[in-house]
Amino acid sequence: MVSALNKKLIRELWRLRGQVVAIAMVIACGVATLVMALSTVEALQVTTQAYYDRYHFGDVFATVTRAPERLKQKIAEIPGVQAVQTRITRYATVDIKNFEEPVVGLVTSIPESGQPRLSQLVIRSGRWVSPGRDDEVILAEPFAEAHGLKLGDSLSVIMNGHKRSFQIVGIALCPEFIYNLAPGALMPDDKRFGVLWMGREVLAAAFDQDEAFNDVTLKLLHNVAVEPVLERLDVLLEKYGGTGAIARADQISNWFVMNEITQQLTMARILPTIFITVAIFLTNMVLARLIATERNEIGLLKAFGYSNWEIAWHYIKMMLVISAIGVGIGSLIGMLFGRMNTEMYATLFRFPLLIYRPSAEPFLIGGILSTIAALVGALSSVNSAVKLPPAEAMQPPSPPVYRHSIFTHSRFIRWLDQPTRIALRQIGRFPVRSFFTSAGIALSVGLMIMILQWDDSLNHMAQVNFYQAQRQNVVVGLVEPQATRSLHDFEQLPGVIRAEPMRMVGADFIANNITHRGGINGIRSGKENLLQPVYDDIKQEIFSVPENGLVLSMTLAKKLKLNIGDKVLVEFREGRRPKYSIPVVGIIKTYIGTPAYMNLSALNRLLKERPRFSHANLLVDRKKENELFAELKNTPRVSAVMLKQAAIDSFYDILVKHLMVFISMFTGLAFILGFGVAYNSTRISLSERGRELATLRVLGFSRGEISYVLLCEVAILILLGLPLGCLVGWGLSWSMTNAFGTELFRVPQLVEASTYGAAAVTIILSTIFSAALVRRKLDKLDLIRVLKTRE
Amino acid sequence: MPSTPNDPTTKATLEAKGLTKVYRSGEVEVHALRGVDFALYRHEMVVLLGASGSGKSTLLNILGGLDLPTDGSVHFEGKDFSAAEDGALTRFRRDHVGFVFQFYNLIPSLTAYENVALVTEIAPNPILPEEALKLVSLEGRMNHFPAQLSGGEQQRVAIARAIAKQPDILLCDEPTGALDKQTGILVLEAIENINRELGTTTVVITHNTVVGGMADRIVHISDGLIAGIDINKSRLPAKDLDW
Structure with missing residues (x-):
């Protein structure tokens, strides 16, 4: 039997249905954004964690030029290291039939005997490479999908100057490449960048890495601090051309996944707060008005002997019903949005399986927050209703007083x-x-x-x-830095209007007790006609790199607490590894990475080398692009074409x-x-x-x-x-x-x-x-x- | 001198014939008016007397263009508006009718002056708000907000607001219903004054038979019908009314 007061409640809700729906929708938006963000985070976190655990994603990553395999034992002896996996990895040009443009492939070795210790593959179809075969490859699934490549198809890879043909025997995914980003790219492009796995023997032979490796991955024991391991590893790898070890947090694919999770969490804080705040204000406004119109009824109820609490509960119930409607609708919308969101991530992040199966937690949080909001919103009005003495309540309220004012x-x-x-x-x-x-x-x-x-x-x-x-419109990466005079060869390629050299060198920057591992881009000085200028988005103009000194991106300058005129210690991680104290001569605003620039000749001088370049920037006549691509695909010195x-x-x-x-x-x-x-x-x-x-x-x-x-x-x-x-x-x-x-x-x-x-x-x-x-x-x-x- | 129904040369300003009004309240039909013939003549003052629920307010609302009859006709200066559209009714009210209600209905956010100006701004031929307020002896309280005025004063502002447009007809529904006797008489005096000074045709609804004394005609309404009409040979001044 519904009590009279509850009947009143139902009828009031029906009478105010427009407002009830409007408030419920605002609450629903808050709950929806919260559920969306939290459930997406949950899906990403759970999936990533399971993926990492199951397929043994590493904790530390490092590359070297060439280190002997016996070094592996020493690395394994670093305290805290649980497992070591050495590999051979290289960027190489991939030639795919009916695709004109050169494709950058990251060729990575796997043991012929089966799964590596770390960074294991999820074989989606096909099989492992056979021992003794040097023409088999396992392809990353997104790459294969982008080109419509299937098991049994073949493709060519230019390895150390030799074009070799491989047959696809497997399609796989790997926790190291959830987010597939080509070097220097901003967004994944599965058509032009892909990961290829080949037998270790094949790569060792092709890249002169017999009994050697150029990439190492470590798994650490639980609760081991990563920093000391990085330092010790760097010491071990230094003389083999180590460019500095990084922790999992800085591993590019993982970084992007974690960054998305952080973004979703930020969203989960900001958005629901907005909606819930507005919902509080709306419930307050509506309830205050309702109670004002029901003064007589409240007085009457009190005169009949209803207690203050019964009256308060009557109005609180009303707000709770509104909030419950909001939570219900919001949970449904939130699930829908969460699914959309997760599906979107599934196209961006390649997991073997990304299942959207939200737990009760996001919904509970949404429900609790909305209930609190409804109660807070109801508080002051309900309080004023409760405080009304019955006799006064039955009088009409005094008319609103307007006074003379502005x-x-x-x-x-x-x-x-x-x-x-x-x-x-x-x-x-x-x-x-x-x-x-x-x-x-x-x-x-x-x-x-x-x-x-x-x-x-x-x-x-x-x-x-x-x-x-x-x-420029094409950047060509070289296998090894070349003498500047060979730039002429690039100028001669079909369709090339102009070519400009650039050199990228890995370096550590040390200032104010802060070390930053990065690199220096050596480019030509000048403002006009540069293919690779330095653009400062504060002054909104090209910044000419001075003949001497370093130009830092603002982010890097801030990190190292440097101003123009300060000196920074630069330790090069290539060649003879010289160290210099170099003045900062410019700070520019960029949006990607933490670049540092220098004049190319100055950089070469500091490295005590003859003029050399590692990248060629090309301005190309787009009509002759295909001819150029065909040529570049067959140029052994070229490691990547962007x-x-x-x-x-x-x-x-x-x-x-x-x-x-x-x-x-x-x-x-x-x-x-x-x-x-x-x-x-x-x-x-x-x-x-x-x-x-x-x-x-x-x-x-x-x-x-x-x-x-x-x-x-x-x-x-x-x-x-x-x-x-x-x-x-x-x-x-x-x-x-x-x-x-x-x-x-x-x-x-x-x-x-x-x-x-x-x-x-x-x-x-x-x-x-x-x-x-x-x-x-x-x-x-x-x-x-x-x-x-x-x- | 007001025209009277006995004088065949004068035409009625407002004439209603065979008015019926049926309200549907749920499944019950309420017959508020059951065929009323009524005419209002230029400059006269009529008091509609009747018990509560007799249909007098319904009649007033239809005469004032607030409501439409279920059946019958209402002519104002020869034009029938018994089935007029909302826009036509609005114009009729705007141009020709002034209303005074039991509960004043002033706009609380506007001063006395501004409440009157509200009407003078949209009427075709208004008098100045201050003149209207002077007619109800409130020129001294022009800049007061409703909350700063007594009930009688508020009702006089309502009267000033009603007559500022120089309406052809002033319709007052229980104008003294919410007031004590003394204040009520002040309000009736104001109405009387308007009727005499401006010659505004005036209808006052009341259930107080004493008020009938100030009218040219007293129309008795009972059970949705006109039960009888009394004609006063001489009108009593409002200040001499006593109840």
């Missing part, structure tokens, strides 16, 4: 007609509520800006990276796909938020001022005119909310870009004017939509009933 006396007010004055004074009379309405609108605008600005910033990042800082257009295409391809998903999600969320705020605000205004508006109708105002009185107030609050929203959006994007700024990647904070515009228009549309709904109610205003009753 809203009555200013010169400006005198220019306004009465309906506009009503709207302005209503705002002045309820400043807190008005502020929260504007703030709610501001948050929805801010949310829109925050998501839309990604498009602006990533575009800007691409613009700077691909166009301002790269004027095509700018391909990089741009894959950048935008992934960007558009992923950003579109997020932009559509967030537009929906922001729309609902804007709608929820505007609808509740207008609806409450209507409930409070029904009498006033009916009076105006009786006095001869048309429906349009009274709509103006009602909507003018909301419109003013929205107009105030828009610029506030732009500020909020700027702040949100600032905190987001800062939260996501890393050494590898920094997203510039940039909000285009059009983004502010688009965000404002979206939210204005959502408020127009809510205004239209309320306007329909105005048309049904019962003049007579309203006027004949006491307030």
